Amino acid sequence: MSTLSIIFVGFGNVGKALAQLLDRKKQLLEEQYDFTYRIVGISTGRHGMALNLMGLPVDEVIETLKNGGSITRFHNGPEIRDTYDFIRLSGADVMFENSPVNYQTGQPAVDHLRTGLEFGMHVITANKGPVVHAYKELTDLAARQGKRFMFESAVMDGAPIFSLFRAPLPAIELRGFTGILNSCTNLLLGLMEEEKTFDEAVNYAQSIGITETDPSGDIDGWDAAVKVAALSTVVMGIPLKPDQVEREGIRNITPQMIQEARAAGERWKLVCSARRCGDSIEASVKPQRVRPTSPMFSINGTSSFVQFETDVLPGLGILEGDPSPDTTAYGLLADLINAVRGS
Ligand SMILES: NC(=O)C1=CN([C@@H]2O[C@H](COP(=O)(O)OP(=O)(O)OC[C@H]3O[C@@H](n4cnc5c(N)ncnc54)[C@H](OP(=O)(O)O)[C@@H]3O)[C@@H](O)[C@H]2O)C=CC1
Numbered sequence: 001m002s003t004l005s006i007i008f009v010g011f012g013n014v015g016k017a018l019a020q021l022l023d024r025k026k027q028l029l030e031e032q033y034d035f036t037y038r039i040v041g042i043s044t045g046r047h048g049m050a051l052n053l054m055g056l057p058v059d060e061v062i063e064t065l066k067n068g069g070s071i072t073r074f075h076n077g078p079e080i081r082d083t084y085d086f087i088r089l090s091g092a093d094v095m096f097e098n099s100p101v102n103y104q105t106g107q108p109a110v111d112h113l114r115t116g117l118e119f120g121m122h123v124i125t126a127n128k129g130p131v132v133h134a135y136k137e138l139t140d141l142a143a144r145q146g147k148r149f150m151f152e153s154a155v156m157d158g159a160p161i162f163s164l165f166r167a168p169l170p171a172i173e174l175r176g177f178t179g180i181l182n183s184c185t186n187l188l189l190g191l192m193e194e195e196k197t198f199d200e201a202v203n204y205a206q207s208i209g210i211t212e213t214d215p216s217g218d219i220d221g222w223d224a225a226v227k228v229a230a231l232s233t234v235v236m237g238i239p240l241k242p243d244q245v246e247r248e249g250i251r252n253i254t255p256q257m258i259q260e261a262r263a264a265g266e267r268w269k270l271v272c273s274a275r276r277c278g279d280s281i282e283a284s285v286k287p288q289r290v291r292p293t294s295p296m297f298s299i300n301g302t303s304s305f306v307q308f309e310t311d312v313l314p315g316l317g318i319l320e321g322d323p324s325p326d327t328t329a330y331g332l333l334a335d336l337i338n339a340v341r342g343s
Pocket residue numbers: 009010011012013014015043044045046047048083098099100101108126127128153154157209210211212213324325328
């Protein structure tokens with residue numbers, strides 16, 4: 001049985017959930033997939049970084065972070081200058097990159113992933129930035145290195161969106177899609193229907209780890225726009241950047257607007273859509289009132305939904321019920337298994 005050494009770049013809600021899921025699935029990985037793992041490195045933005053090639057005490061690292069402490073005390077080895085040094089010194093087989101998203105450039109995650117690939121690692125991320133800003137570059141580099149660049153969790157967390165179009169739907173023509181791709185705003189709109197204030201709703205969303213590091217990315221529609229751009233780039237084959245998506249967030253939706261919609265039997269939803277027009281794409285993210293006849297009407301809480309328009313399957317939809325950092329962690333774990341077994 002092989003032992004993979006694993007590093008984490010970014011160890012917030014998602015990184016920690018993944019470390020705990022890996023621990024829970026350790027025996028299954030050994031029995032069914034014939035590999036085990038050792039977490040040899042964890043790096044953060046403001047809470048230090050630590051390498052120990054014999055394996056880090058992950059529970060203690062999590063406890064330290066919970067108390068706001070630095071994890072540098074767990075470091076055992078030569079001094080680490082920066083994250084690139086951390087990646088290089090780790091000699092790891094697999095890197096998980098889960099740092100905050102940068103909608104405009106994808107950095108520094110793109111550089112982290114490139115460095116991991118250059119040093120011979122499979123690189124796996126839930127970060128949407130690199131998918132829209134460096135999909136081709138990182139996919140080509142991974143192929144040259146005989147490694148994988150994987151990002152299933154970047155859109156709809158653990159639901160297999162990218163994998164679906166990788167193999168199970170050969171020869172299909174994807175013409176467009178519509179749906180709810182941002183969990184946070186769907187939760188906020190639902191809580192406002194229950195007469196919570198906007199601030200109360202945001203605080204709750206942050207407490208369950210579903211917002212972006214900076215929640216304005218959710219509220220102003222950037223997270224939804226980067227997901228639309230990622231789907232366009234990867235599954236529709238039309239590279240698109242978030243600022244090319246017509247975008248309006250939910251900041252201007254008032255409690256009165258919510259109640260007016262309710263009185264009319266409708267609900268506000270932050271609707272994402274994209275439609276192929278020749279070689280280009282028309283894409284938007286905007287709040288819309290939806291009727292009970294829409295499949296989006298009954299998408300509650302953090303749940304998300306997408307309906308694909310294809311030439312052969314009329315209306316193929318995927319609903320993900322109540323995702324959280326734990327479901328994102330599952331998408332990352334699935335990527336790990338698929339990278340290791342070459343599927
Ligand atoms: N939360 C979710 O449900 C989902 C999140 N994602 C994506 O996963 C990624 C992580 O999200 P989440 O865990 O919620 O975010 P958090 O804000 O909880 O964690 C971010 C982590 O990245 C670290 N970090 C910050 N800057 C850097 C840097 N320059 N280099 C290395 N590490 C850095 C932070 O360290 P420190 O705290 O010390 O600053 C922290 O450990 C994001 O890209 C997000 O879009 C995708 C799907 C779902």
